[in-house]
Amino acid sequence: MTKTRRSFADEFKREAVALLEGSGRPLEHVARELGLQASVLRNWRRVAQGHPPRSRSGAPAVSGTAIPAKPDEQTAEIARLRRELERTRQERDILKKANQHLLGTAEMRFRFIEDHRDEFPARLMCSVLGVSASGYYAWRGRPESQRAAANRQLLVEIRRVHGRHYGHYGSSRVHASLRAEGVAASRGRVARLMRRHGIRGAAARRFRPVTTDSRHGLPVAPDLLGQVFQVAEPNRVWLADITYLPTAEGWLYLAAVLDLATRKIVGWAMRDHMRTELTTSALVMAIQRQRPSVGLIQHSDRGSQYASRDYRDLLQAAGMRQSMSRKGCCYDNAPMESFFHTLKVELVHRTRFETRDQARREVFAYIETYYNRQRAHSAIGYITPEQAGLKSA
Structure with a gap:
């Protein structure tokens, strides 16, 4: 071949x-x-x-300023104030880090103290968390049970996987990643340890503005999928849709094309408008990258961008069959909605984009280096879209 x-x-x-x-x-x-x-x-x-090269922004150099010497009688007072300030800062940091342990068992608080002994004084942590120092040292002197040792090692692996995926993964994906690496632990056990130690996946927001305008007189294609989202081979069914990205400069719109079999984003385009050129650019990218055979079904909503003459001509030239969701039914394009939801939760809602250029760079990196190549997808057996494509080849 x-x-x-x-x-x-x-x-x-x-x-x-x-x-x-x-x-x-x-x-x-x-x-x-x-x-x-x-x-x-x-x-x-x-x-x-x-073009002029992009300069890498580094920390600005700060020139040191000599601090005038203080009179001797003020030295002790300054030292005392500094100690109090440092203790206050440490107490604040302890409370911030131990938020999930304050209402837990004494053993959970002892474990927190043990894990942070290199950062804060042990007796100070005992005081802040409401446990006795003698109880902590007695707990520390007891031999660790086999189960506790196994949980401690498993927690190290959980934190490693969670950190590698930028805090995006919840317990199901963490468990699937550990299982793929040969780490034996039930999903319930992983979930309990994550809950106990305050390790969570990214959470969602509910707001979503309307990006579909179906009030037009353009031709509407029938729904060829009927919410059947199981496809055996790549380049048989593609889904397409548009979403928004808020920036300090205004909206940036993203059009994406998703392969239903692999859940890979095969085409995308980003513009400051929602005209037809946005959607045709994403489709052209997908065609150039994938070179699909004749007969592929390309499904979208009924938006005017997808019903336009330019878009329909492009589909016809590529030998694709057009399919459209029913009016006002987002479930007809659910996998595409799921991708946009993931993008919002894992990137957009956690980042303030100052400019459209910043948003373009970070969304490009998310799609091409993380989502397609590193992120395990539940709909394809907790492997990456890239792995799903290689598996089907």
């Missing part, structure tokens, strides 16, 4: 170079995250050399 030469849209190339220049990481690392040969990314950067 001959290997198909991959093709990339200009927008993908621009964002890849912007990610490289803005990240400050070695070119080889960025290329590997994007699934590219280093020479390819190097050539893209060479083409873009006509």
Whole structure:
């Protein structure tokens, strides 16, 4: 079987170079995250050399200012105030970190004290958490049970997986990742340890503005899916939709194309408008990257961007069959809605975008280096979309 030469849209190339220049990481690392040969990314950067290079922002240099010497009689008072200030700061930090342990068992509080002995004085933590220092030292002197030792080691693995995925994963995905690595533990046990130690996945928000305008006189295609979202092979069914990204400069709109079999985002485009050019650019990227055969079903809502003449002509030229959701029924495009929900929870709601360019860079990195290549997806057996595509090849 001959290997198909991959093709990339200009927008993908621009964002890849912007990610490289803005990240400050070695070119080889960025290329590997994007699934590219280093020479390819190097050539893209060479083409873009006509533009001024992005400067890496570092911490501004602060010149030291000499503190005038204090009179001797003030030295002791200053030292005392500093000690009190430091103790207050430590108490605040202890309370902040121990929030999930305050109402727990004494053993949970002892475990917190043990885990943070290098940060704060043990007796100070005992006082703040309301346990006796003698009780803590008695607990510390008892031999650890086999179950407690196993839980402690499992907690280390949970925190490792949770941190590797930027705090996005809840207990189900953490459990699936551990199981894939050969770590034996039930999902309930993982969930209990995460709950006990305040380890959570990213939480959702409910607000969502309307991005679909179906009040038009353009042709509407029938629903060819009927909410059947199980597809055996890639490039048989693609889903498409638009969502919004808030920035300090105003809205940035994202159009995406998702392969239903692998849940991979195969095409995307970002603009400051929702005109038809936004959706056609995302579809063109998907076609260039995937080169699907004739007969692929491309499903979307009834928005005017998808019902437009330009979009329908592009589908016809590629030999695709158009499918549309019923009016006002978001469940007809549920996997696409699920991706946007994940994007909002794991990135958009946790980031303040000062500019549209910042949003473009961070969404590009999320889709191409994390979502497609690293994030386990429950609908495809807790593997990544990239792995699902290789498995089907």
